[in-house]
Amino acid sequence: MVQAKPRFSSFEDYLSYDDGTDKRYELLNGELIELPPESGENISILGFLYLQLAPLMGHLRVRWGLELEVRGEPKNRYPDLTVIRDEHIQQLQPRNTIRLSMQPPLLVIEAVSPGLSNRERDYIDKRKQYQDRGIPEYWLIDPARATVTVLELADGIYRELGIFRGGDSIESSIISGLNLTAQQLLQAGQA
Numbered sequence: 001m002v003q004a005k006p007r008f009s010s011f012e013d014y015l016s017y018d019d020g021t022d023k024r025y026e027l028l029n030g031e032l033i034e035l036p037p038e039s040g041e042n043i044s045i046l047g048f049l050y051l052q053l054a055p056l057m058g059h060l061r062v063r064w065g066l067e068l069e070v071r072g073e074p075k076n077r078y079p080d081l082t083v084i085r086d087e088h089i090q091q092l093q094p095r096n097t098i099r100l101s102m103q104p105p106l107l108v109i110e111a112v113s114p115g116l117s118n119r120e121r122d123y124i125d126k127r128k129q130y131q132d133r134g135i136p137e138y139w140l141i142d143p144a145r146a147t148v149t150v151l152e153l154a155d156g157i158y159r160e161l162g163i164f165r166g167g168d169s170i171e172s173s174i175i176s177g178l179n180l181t182a183q184q185l186l187q188a189g190q191a
Helices: 011-015 040-057 086-091 116-133 182-187
Strands: 025-028 031-034 062-064 067-069 081-083 107-111 137-142 147-154 157-164
Touching: 040 062, 040 081, 040 107, 040 137, 040 182, 107 116, 116 137, 116 157, 147 182
Parallel strands: 107 137
Antiparallel strands: 025 031, 062 081, 081 107, 137 147, 147 157
16 A cells, blocks of 8 residues: 655745654655765765764763754755754753744754755755855865855845865854864865
C-alpha cells in the first residue's frame, strides 16, 4: 500500500507531525521536503567551529539542528549552527524550534554545499529570510571559494562586515574573543 504524502495547511499542523524518524524537513507550500545530509567536509568545519564557539558563548547557546520558523517559502530553515539567546534555552526545551513569536537567534551559520542551487539557497534565499527574521549576524562558510562571509544586520539590511580569506582573522559583532582565521576554519574540513 502506498501512503499519501502529508499536506499541511499551517505551520502548527506541521509542528504536530511526527513520522517516527530523525529526518529533517522544510515545509514548502504545505509539503514536506526532506533535507539531504551535510557533506563530510562541511561537518568537519562545523564541528571545529562548534568547539571554538562553545567556550566563548556557552555550550547551551551554540546549537546544531535548530529549526527556525521564517516568513515566506519554505516556512522553516535549519541553520548549520545557531547561537541562541539565554531566553531560548528554556523556550527550546519542548521542541528545538524558534517560532516567529520568539526573539530571533543572535547568529546563524551556513556551510555552503557544492552546486549552484545550494549556493543560491544560502547566498540569496536564506539571506533574505534571515534578514527578514531580524537575525543580527549571518555567516556563510564557503569551502569552494575559500571564504568566510560575515553579514551584519544594520537598519534591517544585511551588510558585509567582511569577506575573510587565508590568514584574515574572522570578525564578529556577536562573538567577542574569537581568535580564528578563515584558513584555520576552512582547513578543518580537509582530510
